[in-house]
Amino acid sequence: MTDDNGQAVVQLTAVRKEYGESAALDGVSLEIHAGEAVAVMGPSGSGKSTLLSMVAGLDRPTSGSVVVHGDDLGKLDEKGLALFRRRRIGMIFQFFNLLDDLSALDNVALAAQLTGTSAAHARKRALELFDELGIAGRRNTYPSQLSGGERQRVAVARALMNRPAILLADEPTGALDTRAGEQVMDLLLDLNQIGQTLLLVTHDQQLATRCASRVIDFVDGQIAGERSLERTA
Amino acid sequence: MSAVWPVARAAVRRRRVQTVVIGVVVLLSTTMIVVALGLLAASSAPFDRAYAKQSGSQLTASYDRSKVTDAQLTEAARSAAAVGGPFPQATLELAQPQMMGSLVTVGRADPGGSVDRLNVWKGRWADKPGEIVLNRNPTESSGRGTPQLNGTVTANGQTLTIVGFAYSVSQSADAWVTPEQLNALHPTSTQMLYRFTHAATNAELTAGQKAVTAGLPSNALIGTQSYLALRAMAAGEPNTFVPFLMVFGWLGLAVAVLIVANVVSGAVVAGFKHIGVLKALGFTPTQVMTVYLGMVSIPAVVGCAGGVALGNILATSLLTRAFENYGAGGTGVPAWVDVVTLFGVPALVALSALVPALRARSLSAAQAISAGSAPRAGRGLRVQRWLSGTRLPRSVSLGLGLPFARPGRTALTLAAVVLGVTSVTLAVGLGKSLTTYQTAASRAGAVDLTIFAGPNGSGPEGPNAPPGAKLTDAEDEAVLRSAPGVTSVAAMADLEMRLAGTQTDLRVSFYRGDFDQIGYRILAGRWFDGPGQVVVSERFLKQSGVAVGDTITLQSKGKSVRAQIVGKAMYNSGEEVLSNWATLALIAPDLRANIYDINVKPGTDLDAVVKAVQAKDSGLQEADGQDAGTFVAVVLATVVLLTLMLGTVAALGVFNTVILNTRERRRDLGMLKSIGMTPAQVTLMVVTSMIALGALGGLLGIPVGIIAHRLVVPAMANGAQIELPDFMLDVYPAGLLALLVLAGILISAAGAYFPARTAARTTIAEVLHNE
Known part of the structure; x- marks a missing residue:
């Protein structure tokens, strides 16, 4: 799959990332195209989360290049990376990472406000997402008062706020019970089906099978295999 | 308790920055306290010691020989506790070019007696006509041009040989000769030296004077010299320093206490899991409390010891300078000041750590292990909600909301800023009052x-x-x-x-x-x-x-x-x-x-x-x-130095709070960066959270500083034996007050900037994946 211009949305070329003497990623090359849903799987310490950090511009490779939506992340300074994350990336974490001091609505609106959008406009857009994700009734609730599934939906809403080129999810169902996990899986699948490019990092075979069209297996910082999937949903 | 020490030591190592902050703050405040207490305790001690040793004259009186006889003076002096004299006295006009002026010379047969026992520290006493003993402080330099032993003095047509040097702490004369020699020099007055049973105050001394002059002819008394005036002169310089050093010292100590309370509270909150683990391992509640007390006591004791040493050096230097003319060696800080400070300051620091340490003691293991380190949700939510709807940039509105998440810590930090602004306000006022006084007193610029x-x-x-x-x-x-x-x-x-x-x-x-x-x-x-x-x-x-x-x-x-x-x-x-x-x-x-x-x-x-x-x-x-005098310049330099020290101490309080806040909020900061907050925005958010406190601290600290100024300046003036007109206390025009609010903002911004920069550089990936 390619994006509208036939270009890959994500392109990693010979990426190596070292932490001290050990290499978390060792010569990884990978392309993800627009509309794809890619799951990265592997045992703990295999380098999957490091891969996600590289694509999100949260960390820099020791060598090799990471190009996302035309931006060569190695050439961007800290501010450039921040602006890149703001405009191109939406991230979902295992532990939600919501701000406890802000209501669910304000947590979501925050992402737009950082781009300079006014509070009123940001809240309006956030409310639309709350409606779409089925959590409109919980907009004024604080994270500590939400269930795990609701928190992750809020996190997804925040990730979608700035219409990202790619949605990155790091073990999005890892901290959820089965039912809440399934709800989140459905949500991700729906998003992908309407064209949202998705990169998932997960241990969860069911999540990968259900949401991803391609699975990349990681072992010891290297791509050990790659397979295309027929979605079960 | 053997397990406590390694755990406390490890806690100190883990919190290197905060350990250094506590050590530095305690060192600075202890230094100020030791100098202030040292000056206060020793301000008249060298003079009193020398006076007691010489049984100094409490009242030195000169009488007109033409109006009163020696017998009358002796009879009238019966009410005194001890008497020296009557001694004949003359003012000798000197002829040598190297010894211009005059010498008040007294005829005394010997240097002893019950009053004004002179210390003949070089040569011998004059025992025959033609000999003279000069009054000179043993510590005074005796360079080229000063009279030497066996040299001569020519006065009133007679040449006298210098046979000795003596020192009178009562300053009863410039020189002494035998009574026979003095009679040959035609005395014009008679000296009497008195000690009274009660002479602690001017009133008692006046009463004593009244008693010993009762019944004497009027106008017989030419002049007197009170030992209280000499004492006041001796203590003048140290007494000028004491009021503001005391205020600055206590302000410094108060900030130290606030910082320590903040550090330990933060350590307890951040270390809930650590506390739980310790308890699960079998530490008793008291051992856990001791770990947290030990954590602050180590830098506090080290800082305090350093402060006592530094304070002694500074105080001894100031006292030596002030008392070098009084022939009293060994001027220094009394031992009790060192002992009280060495035990008192660490005890005060430990006391400020006690409340949070007790909290650590009382936590159950399960409760501690399960508790998170982030602030409890629900605090300051209304404020956050209101701020999120304002037109302020989001990094600013988020920053303004941060202090509401930890009201206790915010209050401690605010108090540190208030004390910092109080110091700056006091120092600025002090500087203005002193320079206004100095300009008026020296008449600088008054004559074209x-x-x-x-x-x-x-x-x-x-x-x-x-x-x-x-x-x-x-x-x-x-x-x-x-x-x-x-x-x-x-x-x-x-x-x-x-x-x-x-x-x-x-x-x-x-x-x-x-x-x-x-x-x-x-x-x-x-x-x-x-x-x-x-x-x-x-x-x-x-x-x-x-x-x-x-x-x-x-x-x-x-x-x-x-x-x-x-x-x-x-x-x-x-x-x-x-x-x-x-x-x-x-x-x-x-x-x-x-x-x-x-x-x-x-x-x-x-x-x-x-x-x-x-x-x-x-x-x-x-x-x-x-031109302006040097003493005011010395005081002003000291004030500026202390203000910088206290401003730094207050900024360290903010620094410490920001470190605690950003460490607790590492996950939040990582998340904000992950959704696109730039490093500059993170820095702005964190600095803003403290600037608001700084502005509030400015508003609260200014009136406290003005009150301190109103108390300190008159006390300094009294110590320096000068009078300040009221207008010299009105030194805070509106424009200056507005600028002083900036002092709080500056202290906060300075304290917050570096940890904010560090927070802005946090590696996001690491933070977000470690829960």
């Missing part, structure tokens, strides 16, 4: 032009001496008055004189003309308007134990003049007296003015005035104007 007419007899002589005036005094004054633009001329002649009954050398400045135009401010009484009148300073009054309205006797060149103190003017010196030409006529009618103080119309070219004057009398020279 000073013209020197040459030495009048007491100045330098020889080939390098400045040229003298060519015209007469009256002609020169006329020349000056007729110069273009001149509006006032005050002519002045000065004369070295002696205050009768004391060993105090005075410079008496005799004025004529427009002396009320040259910057002296009358604080009490009035200017002189007839012969036999003087105006003096507050310091003169305090050091001489007299008041406006009293009469003093001034002596010079064998002549005496009785003068009434008609006014008190604002100037610094205790050794300078102002008088008028009519009084000079009683002592030295032929003396001409050597200085002319001139004021001109605005816009007048001073060079043109000098040129015009010198065209008519080439001997007239332009002289330098008055």
